[in-house]
Amino acid sequence: MFGLLDTLKMGAGIAGGLMLYHLYAVSIGYPSAARQARAGYVLVAEKSAAEARATEMERQRNAAGAAGEEHRKRLAAASAAEQAARDTLETEIQSYELQLSEKNRACAVTAADRQWLLRH
Numbered sequence: 001m002f003g004l005l006d007t008l009k010m011g012a013g014i015a016g017g018l019m020l021y022h023l024y025a026v027s028i029g030y031p032s033a034a035r036q037a038r039a040g041y042v043l044v045a046e047k048s049a050a051e052a053r054a055t056e057m058e059r060q061r062n063a064a065g066a067a068g069e070e071h072r073k074r075l076a077a078a079s080a081a082e083q084a085a086r087d088t089l090e091t092e093i094q095s096y097e098l099q100l101s102e103k104n105r106a107c108a109v110t111a112a113d114r115q116w117l118l119r120h
Contacts, residue, residue, distance in 0.1 A: 086118060093117070 002010075093114065109117075 089118060 093109070097109070
C-alpha cells in the first residue's frame, strides 16, 4: 500500500507539524499552562482579599473599642464635673444662707427654689 518513501514523507510531515505547533505554543505560551497559572492566581488573589478583609475588620473592631473607651472616659469626666458643679452650688447656697442668718435675716429660698437652681 504505502511504500517506505511515502511512510518517511508522512513521518517527516507529522514531525514538521509537531515542530510548528511547538514553536507556536512556545511563542504564545501553552494554553494549559496559562489556565493553570490563572487558576493559581485566582487562588492567591482570593486568599489575599480574604486576608485584607480580616485585617480591615480587626482594624475596625479595634477602632470601635478605642472609641467606646474614649466615650466612657468623657462620660465619667462629664459626670464628675456635673457633680462638682452641684457641690459648688450647694456650698454657695449654704454660704448665702449663713450670711443671711448672721445678719438676722430670713432666707426666702424654698425647696422648690433650690431644685430650680440645681437644674439651671
